[in-house]
Amino acid sequence: MFATGTSDGWVSASQHRRASPDQKRWSGIPSSYVTAQGEAMKSLRSNRHRPSILGALGAVSSWRTVTREQLACITGSKVMGTTYPASLSAPFSAGLLAHGYVSAGTNRLAPARERMSMWTIGDQVDAYTAYRKSLTFAEHVAVTGGQGWDSEHRFDRHNVLTTELALRVAEFCDVATVLGEKQVSLAQMLAAAGQSAPQEDLGRKADAGIVRHDGLVIAVETTASVGEAFRRKVAKWAQVLQRHPSYELPLVVLVVDVSTPSQATSAAAKNTTRSEIQAAIREAVRDFPGTARNRTAARLGMVSWQSWFPGLREAADDFLELSASFLQRDAEGQEGWHQVRLLDEDEMPFPDGSAGAGRTIALNARMLAGTPHWLRTGEVPRTAQYMVRFAGAEGVDALAGPLVPDRMTGPGFTQGVAGRKWRHLVGLDHTE
Structure with a gap:
């Protein structure tokens, strides 16, 4: 970093x-x-x-x-x-x-x-x-x-770290494929599901996409700081997730904190970028909670770069399953942040997914020169x-x-x- x-x-x-x-x-x-x-x-x-x-x-x-x-x-x-x-x-x-x-x-x-x-x-x-x-x-x-x-x-640092993350996921994690920013616009993802995006969402896109074998897309949003623009972006994603259940839009949004330790806004731990991201997500899911069968909090999580990559040439075990923090309520009704393995279909279920959906996306991605070369082998459309x-x-x-x-x-x-x-x-x- x-x-x-x-x-x-x-x-x-x-x-x-x-x-x-x-x-x-x-x-x-x-x-x-x-x-x-x-x-x-x-x-x-x-x-x-x-x-x-x-x-x-x-x-x-x-x-x-x-x-x-x-x-x-x-x-x-x-x-x-x-x-x-x-x-x-x-x-x-x-x-x-x-x-x-x-x-x-x-x-x-x-x-x-x-x-x-x-x-x-x-x-x-x-x-x-x-x-x-x-x-x-x-x-x-x-x-x-x-x-x-x-x-x-x-935003060169932002782009390079996003690319690096996608390459590491493609190499070490069991995923169908990874997609660059150009391929994960909201309009494209809705069109693939037979939906049309409203005018205000035509320019909305994630920084990268990670595709599970069942067709679920993990939209990656990388950020090094939290300001008003970032809070509006998180709120907008929460609104999109509330509006479109996973059977309409097979999407989970993951915010990746790529700030360096020196970027903490103060010495107090409560003011670190990580805590500010969590506060932005908490506020967004409060405003757009979704429904009992489509909880926005279950589809909007965060993780820090250091938790996946703690040192030079090091990757944590959590990275292999893409473990991230999501806002949940426990049996006693207490709200807190809990680890969810995004690649585990039991912990991050997608009932409407299928192996065919993941294969179709991976097959189409083989046509793209921006797809990592080892994911481009085999049959292509x-x-x-x-x-x-x-x-x-x-x-x-x-x-x-x-x-x-x-x-x-x-x-x-x-x-x-x-x-x-x-x-x-x-x-x-x-x-x-």
């Missing part, structure tokens, strides 16, 4: 081109790494480094901000763990990616190759519109999940069939079962993604 205030080390290609020689040296980016934008776009349309580029774009699209080690972990490519991989020169130069160093503490004094560095979406958002024209539909889905391409990386049905051409055998070579040779990339190299195999002659 690194210190706060780490967002002043970002450099985009457009900034690098305008910078003075001294500023360029400070950025640490080799001059040869930055090419002209037009040349970079031309390179992007080729097959050179195509799997790596799609993997990196998908990772930052889903998770907003990732460290170079996290990028290597998500893509399954050890090369991505280097500071400036050659494969990312073109998307960086085109403005699709931006690179930054964590500048807090001793990290700013370390050699460039040893500094903690990060990648995020670049400042040339329109560049993706041009790049999209060279992508197959499956590649576009792999990068964006069918959503828009936008830049929101203002054929996106080509979606386009065939959309065109009303299901009866055309040549389109119904296309044979497409596997273009994504990197670990775990789906076989349904094909590159430009084989497009000449299909010719459309409008003169005939």
